[in-house]
Amino acid sequence: MSLMANLYVGTSGLQTSQNALNTTAHNMANLDTVGYTRQQVSQGTRAYQTLEQKYDIIAWKQIGTGVNYNNCKQVRSDFLDISYRQESGRYAFYDVSLKALEEIEDQLQEMEGTEFAQSLNNLWVSVQEMAKDPCSAVTQSSFVTRANEFLTRAKSVYDGLVSYQENLDSTVKGMVDNINEYGDRIRQLNEDIVEIESGRQEKANDLRDERNLLLDKLAEYGKIEYSEDIFGNVTVLFEGSTFVTTDHVNHMGIDVTLESSAGYATPYWEYAAKTVDNKDGTKTVVSIDGAHIFDLTQNISTTTNTDIGKLRAVLLARGDHNGTYHDIVESDDYYNSNISQSVIMNVQAEFDQMVHNIMTTINDIMEKAESNPAFIDGSVGEAKDFTLFVCANEDDTIRYNFNGLNLEKDLPEGITLEQREEILAQREAELTDEQRALLGKNIKTGFTIKNTQINSKLIQEPTLFTYRTVDGNEDNDTVTKLKEAFTKEQYTLNPNVTTRNSFITYYNSLVSQVANSGDVYDSIKEAQQQTVDSVSAAREQIVGVSSDEELEFMIMFQNAYNASSRFINVVSEMLEHLVTSLG
16 A cells, blocks of 8 residues: 555544544533433545455455545444333323412412402301301391301402413413424424435534424423434334424414313314305314314323323313303213313312302202291292392303303402393393304303302391291291201212211212322422433433543544554654655
């Protein structure tokens, strides 16, 4: 081999060592960069120069031509990536679910510094006091006052749950926007990576790092599956549906009119929704049947991976409407498929059921009481006119507009039934014919927390119901029934619970149920956190940059560079000697 050829051998060593040093320096510079993956230089031998070919010997005479820089690759584990993204998504699910339960527990236990349980207890005490002296104006006034306090605080607790429901709903759009943004960026990175790597040995490692980080973030929102083709494109499935392809992103949309009676956001796949063309060239979504991203009726299970992603967790916790007792008494199947898995709707329905039972039981006793003013003087009205609680909507329905928003929303406080009806009539009159034609989202309400108030007659005159019979005797039978109603154990929280409670123990059972569920979710979350930390640590050992290890590589490559440099110097001196000696 000629001395000139040896110069090329030395040059290959210089170039390869320099590239390796650059890669090591790049690793050191990104030691604390989030999402950065350690890079490694892959080296190989250049093609050998064959001097002599003889087939009767073991090997031909060949001379090496130097070292070759193959590529700079990322050091990653596909198995750990998949495990980390799945487990981090599962952790996000239980984290959101636990926070929802904690917020609900706060709403139930404390309300502006006063526990709701105290108002319930005060109502019970007022019944006991009235049992001692039913005809006392003091005990009668106290009973009405405590009932008003009880209902007011029940409304406040329920409004707090609805408010939290709305807060969760407000986060859905932001989550969907983030998912769409991640999808668009992944598609753009696919294009850039393919352009850089096509026909070259160079790898777009920094772009791949960004794409991997986006996949990590995307996995927190839901279950993802992905694969990379031979060109470097990554295709992504989100909850089993195609999300990112090689040249397109199937965006998610938000519906607030078609699905939820409360106007809550429902994510759907835009490509699968049914639309109609408008005259101005736009499209209007008329149905999202078959376009849903999640099937929220599925049981939550790690086995089927239905407990992954904070978007699913938020949708489950929030539900699609404000729960009432009707959701429990409708049917067991309806409850289990629509209510039970939503922690907020479930608590709303159970809480409303408790208040409903108290109100209707008291009303039923008062309506049938021998001391009811209507039985004493038939000219004053019907028996139901003198019950303690009054349903605001006699036809047992509540009206909704075409957007799924309650026409009763933001009604002024303290208005009479007549004023309420006037406002609703005015709001309904302001609807267009098209909007009025779409009215039909009616739901049963009856004696719910939101739809009930204290009888204005008793508010104005608490002693109107005298608890004195026609013959002037105390109506001890009625107050005894009221007292017994509070201690009779005949109420269950929901169809899946067999333990029966009285009015006195129901609320404590409800709070205990939430607290127990919170403990379960907290345990699962902690266990999941340990799993995520374990997988993350294992992944970090592979993808993470070790300063000590990189310094060792730097010394090694520096020595290799110096060796190549000395090799070239020796060849150069030999050439100089030959030229000088033979010149």
